[in-house]
Amino acid sequence: MKAILPFIILFVLNACSTTKSTTADDEQAIRAILAQQQKAWSNNDLEGFMNGYWVSDELTYYSGGKITKGFNTTLANYKRKYPTKKETGTLNFEIANITKINNNAYWVMGSYFLTRDAGDANGTFMIIFKRINGEWKIIGDSSC
Numbered sequence: 512m513k514a515i516l517p518f519i520i521l522f523v524l525n526a527c528s529t530t531k532s533t534t535a536d537d538e539q540a541i542r543a544i545l546a547q548q549q550k551a552w553s554n555n556d557l558e559g560f561m562n563g564y565w566v567s568d569e570l571t572y573y574s575g576g577k578i579t580k581g582f583n584t585t586l587a588n589y590k591r592k593y594p595t596k597k598e599t600g601t602l603n604f605e606i607a608n609i610t611k612i613n614n615n616a617y618w619v620m621g622s623y624f625l626t627r628d629a630g631d632a633n634g635t636f637m638i639i640f641k642r643i644n645g646e647w648k649i650i651g652d653s654s655c
């Protein structure tokens with residue numbers, strides 16, 4: 512029994528020491544996704560930009576008074592509306608607020624700034640991030 516006691520203690524300590532992310536960790540991960548999206552968009556890499564989104568038919572996008580559902584539909588709309596670097600230009604986000612909804616969800620509000628040959632475009636957004644299978648993904652996006 513004495514020989515297995517250290518293993519039992521080690522097992523209990525490991526079982527009790529599951530690491531939980533802090534709000535600061537979550538916000539840092541979300542900011543990293545947004546930074547990756549800026550870079551991908553600015554390189555006219557729309558598939559890379561979409562890596563931040565939930566690959567699901569339930570992904571919801573709201574813009575221009577219209578609701579769009581689905582990852583593939585959202586990507587197809589981006590490709591149609593922004594076919595070349597002339598339209599995508601350079602993207603910059605200004606994050607105004609990251610607010611925790613619960614341990615597995617945040618909403619993010621901010622502004623976007625597109626500098627591009629086709630004419631600059633600016634607006635606001637509110638996106639919902641949810642932790643899915645340990646990864647933060649955008650499940651809802653409203654942009655004006």
